[in-house]
Amino acid sequence: MTATAEVSAEPSTDRESPGTGDPSGTTTAERLRLLIQPVLVLVVAGAVIFWAFNRQLTATQLENINPGNVATLIWQHLxxxxxxxxxxxxxxxxxxVLVTRPGAKVLRPLFVGIANVGQAAPAIGLLVLLFLLTAQTGFWIGVLPIALYSxxxxxxxxxLGIDQVDRSLLDAGLGQGMSRRSLLLRVExxxxxxxxxxxxxxSLVLAVGTAxxxxxVNAGGLGILIDTGYKLQDNVTLILGSVLAVCLALLVDWLGGLAEFFLSPKGLR
Structure with a gap:
């Protein structure tokens, strides 16, 4: 029980450790946030779409601000x-998992260093570099650099999660005859x-923002609206693209929170 309590105290600072504070209160607050956040996001997104579509738009604006185009760009972003x-x-x-295995820990600095470089480098730089290396544009030229960045x-x-597992739990499992694979799948x-x-x-929030x-690189997404609005000094298109991108990031963050709340083992909530 002690080991479980130590592990559950780390992942999120919003949650109380077992035996302290009011766990039911934090659970209720988390549930309220998960209920309220998507409603607020949908209200804001709906409001900005209504505001943009119910204006006197020029012919140029109508090419960008129309249901078909906006829906396509949101779908591409998703x-x-x-x-x-x-x-x-x-x-x-x-x-x-690989770099936490006893025989492969020597590889940890290498792979973590590569991932650090991916995130430290500007996302726009990664996109341009892949374009220059491949001389191509399109969906995957946009996706791969963002994946490295995220x-x-x-x-x-x-x-971190595997390293935080109490070694005494692993020793107990080995003592009961569990294999290393069983320990990984059933304990770690x-x-x-x-x-x-x-x-x-x-990672999800990073991906939505960077997308x-x-x-x-001609991969689509809501950035087209933002770029078009900026270049044409069209505030309606610029605001529509920006607000929808923010709403999408918040919606994805909500989905991540939903997964974090419901997919975590019940004993660790």
Missing amino acids: LITAAVTAIVLAIGIPLG LLPVLSSTI LPLAVPYILAGLRT TLSFL
């Missing part, structure tokens, strides 16, 4: 985010889930 998330999960979690939170949180990863989900939530730059 596709970029989904692809980045899939790549980050497919690479970050297995890599994080990899570090999931990789580092996976490593379940206890690391809150950390991994917190890292994924950060606004994907228009530079």
Whole structure:
């Protein structure tokens, strides 16, 4: 019980440690936030769409501010985010597990260093470099640099989550005849889930924000509205694109919070 309490105290500062404060109160507050946040986001998004669509628009503005175009750009933005998330999960979690294994810990500085470079480098620089290296544009030229940029939170949180597992739990499992693989799947990863989900939530927000730059390599997204509004000094298009991008980031953050709340093991909530 002591080991579980120590692990559960780390992933989120908003939650009380077992045995202190009012856990039911923090759970209620978290549930209220999860209920209120999407409502506020949808209200703001709906309001800015109504404001933009019910104005006297010029012919140039109508080319950008119309239901079909806005829906397409939102869909492209969501596709970029989904692809980045899939790549980050497919690479970050297995890599994080690998470098916590006794025989592969020597590789940890290498992979963490690569992920650090990916996040330290400006996202726009990564996009331009991949474009220059491949001389191509399109969806994947926009997705891959953003995935590298968003990899570090999931990789580092996976490593941290597994490292925080009490060694006495592993010794007890080995003493009961469990294999290393069983320990990983039944003890280490379940206890690391809150950390991994917190890292994924950060990666998702990074991906949504950075995806606004994907228009530079013809990958689409809401950045097209922002860039068009800026170049044409069209505040309506600029505000519409900016607010929708912010709302999308908050909505994705809410989905990450939802996953963090419901997918964490019940004993660690």
